[in-house]
Amino acid sequence: MSKKTKISCFLVRRNRNILRFLQFVFLLLFIPQLKAQNSLNYVDFVNPFIGTQRMGHTFPGATVPFGMVQLSPDTDTISYEKAGNYNPEVYAYCAGYQYDDPTIVGFSHTHFSGTGHSDLGDILLMPISGKLKINPGTAKNPESGYRSRFDHDDETAVPNYYQVKLKDYDINAELTATTRAGFHRYTFSDTSSNYLILDLMHGIYNYDDKNVWTFIRVENDTLITGYRQTSGWARTRTVYFALVLNTPLLNYGHEKYDSSVYNGFYRKFDESQNFPEIAGRKIRMWLEPKLPKNKELLIKIGLSSVSAKAALNNLETEIPHWDFDRIVLEGQQSWNQELSKIKAETLTDDDQVVFYTALYHSFLSPITYMDADGRYRGLDQEIHQAEGFTNYTIFSLWDTYRALHPLFNLIQPDRSHDMAESMLAHFDQSVHPMLPVWSHYANENWCMIGYHSVSVLADAIVKGTYRGDLKRALNAAATTAQYPLYDGLNYYMQLGYVPEDKSSNAVSKTLEYAYDDWCIAQIAEQANDSETKSAFERRSFNFRNQFNAASGYMHPRLANGTFRSQFDPFDTHGQGFIEGNAWNYGFYVPHQIPEMIELMGGKTAVDAKLDSLFTLELSDEHIAKNEDITRDGIIGLYVHGNEPGHHIPYLFNYTDSPEKTQERVRMIQKTMYANAPDGLCGNDDCGQMSAWYIFSALGFYPVCPGSDEYVIGSPSVKSALVDLGNGKSLQILAKNQSEKNIYVKKVQLNGKPVADFKLSHQALLQGGLLEFEMTERF
């Protein structure tokens, strides 16, 4: 990270609002409840810019933990210049913000964090001065539109607060948020000709056809309501909003960029200005507010999936006043509460920022997806009431079942229960009898492979965070795994593997289905259903059918039973794998690692193979074919930027070389995470990359979610106090911790040696002291 952008401390700021922020810090430090809780404010250790450069796909804007509104600047979306469904330039804007961009288009209210596909960017606001411009313009010619240049020197991002000076207009823009509402403070320098752009065409991953319908009502001179309906990554999605200003509108108007016709306009009305009923496919509005004397324009926007009235209710419930600073502070208190669930001490200040930013990124999704009154729009497009749980959406499950949900089971047990309930509600609502694959508002994206909801359920059930009906969970899991329409499952059920000539990425599917089936068996065991348990245990061995003893690899197989002759284990495309190749994806048998090792020739052979994995060089051609990662995210054939390898560094524990795990895990922590805008080596993937870091920094990792087991790695923290959410705490202590002392000489849990480098969740849940003794040589 460059010095210029370093924001490791709340006090480091270079904008003219320093006085206001000192005031926050003052309040923050001296409010009694916070002081009683802890003298440290963990918010200070978060740098939301981490991952905003290149591949991280994080956003720097304002949000509370798991907030539905994630209000952030969009530097571009490419939509204005190019269209197309898979445009690499679109890809860069998954979170709407790229650190190297020179301009900001405006501030929109919904963002994914770290994804490799996108959507959202709803309800963009942009304040401007001078000539009214209703088009966004381009980064090359910002004057051609309403966007503005900006400098990182004039920009601040901390949890629940974002600030930037819009250079072209000399406007200071500040953002904060509650769970369901955004709050904007725009300080103008001029009192003449100030406008607010409300762009309802703007969206991330936009293309010409994405906007389906837009409906706006100017209810009175300080309230605008409406909705934006899109068909993007979510096929059928509507976001309702209610926007309130602190000052009356003098004038307003809109431009419509489609041919839809309104009968009222034929003869009755002058719709060009101050006409309160607006609808069409593509709409941009301009608002001319009466500028208050202090030149501060305040705008609050509530969102909802239910209706505009519900959006207004969300807004009025969460921000019933005009005190912007109070909302900043309350959100930061909330962040501090969440972040302080792990009180970590690291070797360096940068490590501290990397750790807490990873924890911050782990708490950005899934997002709360229900109104203040518990209602939300389900997959059936009906309005549902969440009874007794908080409903969540944005489950990027192929990514997050690995470490993020296990992390929740460790430090967010209540949310973990609610997420399980949310997935079961999804199951109930879906016309497919399936748990979510990639849940996105009231939609299923079907992104990536597997049915890893069952892993998340199994992990929550085995670890006791899911408190609901086990029969219901088992039924949902088993039904999901037997839906023949889904992604080669019919072949899998017939043949015991997915044939590559019938379904692409077949090897990855077989391996993941087999693991998922093992998870279902775990649920069945907890639910005392031995018949289902046996059935899915049988299926869980299907990975055997994919192994080719002749090639020594998990090898693409055809429907006729033969293994495919054309086969390149280094290639990540067309070889039966997705976001991986036979070399690295082939190790994906987390539930039967000893048998996998046997299949592959025994411990010595696999140990050597793992060594090769971290040392072989990928050719440039093979690198270029990798998705979502750059050379930075690769060590030999190990690709940390993609998820299928996340457990691999821990596999040396099973080949009796735990020191190699410790080496690799520590190396990855050190080289692939940094306190810098490009500090993530690949997409953060809704927190999975960050959750990997948190576990690894604490010294253990859930190699097989759905089991009770963690595997020891190499902690990078000096100490950490983990609030287990059950009234108990786990104190982690790494004695002799240093940059050089990367090996674990000894591990003790409450004084007892951990001989096999494995920990059980149940044991950790008792709290106490987990003590590592670090050393320079193993």
Add this chain to the structure above:
Amino acid sequence: MSKKTKISCFLVRRNRNILRFLQFVFLLLFIPQLKAQNSLNYVDFVNPFIGTQRMGHTFPGATVPFGMVQLSPDTDTISYEKAGNYNPEVYAYCAGYQYDDPTIVGFSHTHFSGTGHSDLGDILLMPISGKLKINPGTAKNPESGYRSRFDHDDETAVPNYYQVKLKDYDINAELTATTRAGFHRYTFSDTSSNYLILDLMHGIYNYDDKNVWTFIRVENDTLITGYRQTSGWARTRTVYFALVLNTPLLNYGHEKYDSSVYNGFYRKFDESQNFPEIAGRKIRMWLEPKLPKNKELLIKIGLSSVSAKAALNNLETEIPHWDFDRIVLEGQQSWNQELSKIKAETLTDDDQVVFYTALYHSFLSPITYMDADGRYRGLDQEIHQAEGFTNYTIFSLWDTYRALHPLFNLIQPDRSHDMAESMLAHFDQSVHPMLPVWSHYANENWCMIGYHSVSVLADAIVKGTYRGDLKRALNAAATTAQYPLYDGLNYYMQLGYVPEDKSSNAVSKTLEYAYDDWCIAQIAEQANDSETKSAFERRSFNFRNQFNAASGYMHPRLANGTFRSQFDPFDTHGQGFIEGNAWNYGFYVPHQIPEMIELMGGKTAVDAKLDSLFTLELSDEHIAKNEDITRDGIIGLYVHGNEPGHHIPYLFNYTDSPEKTQERVRMIQKTMYANAPDGLCGNDDCGQMSAWYIFSALGFYPVCPGSDEYVIGSPSVKSALVDLGNGKSLQILAKNQSEKNIYVKKVQLNGKPVADFKLSHQALLQGGLLEFEMTERF
């Protein structure tokens, strides 16, 4: 009407289902409650084909009184061949059916009755045999699509039952309905290759851009749910549906005619067939049901404005069984109950059919617009609950305030109250502070001019059918009349007239605003608000500002106060009038007829002018410029096909020539209404043309709705027993009635002579005997 199509009696039918229908009739005649009520079944006197040829724009399909579902065959919509927003060929299909067409496209569930603009035609079903065709094809080449030829010989239309044989497939199609659900019975002749087309692109007044979104779920093998969202005449409209079959689907599929993308289709699913989750802009589905042994495919479809679940609830509430014939019968019982509110005896059988079909057409709109549980989608797109009233929509108020709503105040007092509540709910929901102008589902169409809701309210209040809060009604009316954005109202309020150089059709507007203002004064009087009363009384004299003593006409006037020099009183275009000219529209001062007569030179002059109106010939050029009418609808300059003249025949009563009123009124009844498909001389306009007939046939007419007064014309019935809905009945008797005896020699109400040819509503409400003595010479 040709003999071929005459359906004056229920027993006249030529299709092969005669046995089934005899069974209905049998049931109908012998069920005890009906028998006790009346030995006559008024359903027998209704010919739904009246108005289906040329300009009537009625539909022959199945509906219950004021039903939300109006399930009817569409013979075309022109959308497949031509697009455009005002295409004369589109215009012919306002109700979806033209009698002269050779083919039927299918059966859709929503239709306007008699309008001059259109929309709707939602959720089209069409059964086919043989080769699967998913496009509708064209009338010229029916083989090119799924449509079928048909003959009127194989077609039946009676209240709540429609039947046609689809020649190309040898399928007998039968339709019936409840308030919120349609019921289809398709009897196939073949057992091989039978399909059902579910066309969600089909719509009336379709154009390329009308379909906004479509969402479909095949919930199981007998249930399909979803919605169709359109932007047509209603800008933002969604119809939800739930479709249930009596037999499982063997296969199904869809075609999508737009570029919207579904991620699930990239690699996971085969969407071409049997994939239950369908969405896009333009969708047509095909269903292949397992044909039952008796070859009868039954389909029930519920509709809702709230959600698909609500649509299913509507369906299950209203048709909880599979007894098609029972639904036909129950709907006909309901029709008989409504129609028997006037038990009329006419001179001829054809007159009887004309009378009861007019009553039938009067009860087709407004439609019930709420679910079985009282919920509906309002103008704000929020879900509302109708508390204590039935919510209605489709208020074509410029047409219907004249006679249809006054008819409701006479024989449908409860519905009249509910309609007033519906209009007030519209006011509460609209972002414009206005009562409805043309209410269309959750939309305002702004069709035509004036704010005639206030007339409907005034008439209901003055006549005592509205039982709600008068202050609320007055506030809504007065606020509506002062909304400066609306249609020249700002000028009207400033200048006392609408200037033609600022707002088109300005003279019509001034005249109607002035009348409407008088109505508001009447509401104010009832609400004891003397200040508002005075203010609107003053405004009600604004018609004076439009009269040019120099030309002798209501004359277009400019903002500078001068009357426009270019002026053709015969021209219906560009002369300050809409659907009329200075000659006929100039008589529109219903609330101050004596003063109008004075302005125009006194009784003698006006009497002569009225004579001329009925005898002058319009040039062909002027005829061609008339909207919505043909030469058949014109007597001299009198245009019965358009509404602004509907009171004119009654004006001779004010020039002391009541015999001329009697002559003209009887002539219009005789020549402009007939028991034939082309039996309406112009658009029925949601029942206004028909309601004019009912009043006129009974012998009196509400020249000035909002007053308590009726004016005597010339009854054509021999007798009529009118159920006043207050426990009392009015017996109307026309002594010496005959085709020649068109003059009223004497009128007596309960034995007292009616000297001035005027009747008060209050007097009629007491019930008793209204006796006309008819004579051949006055």
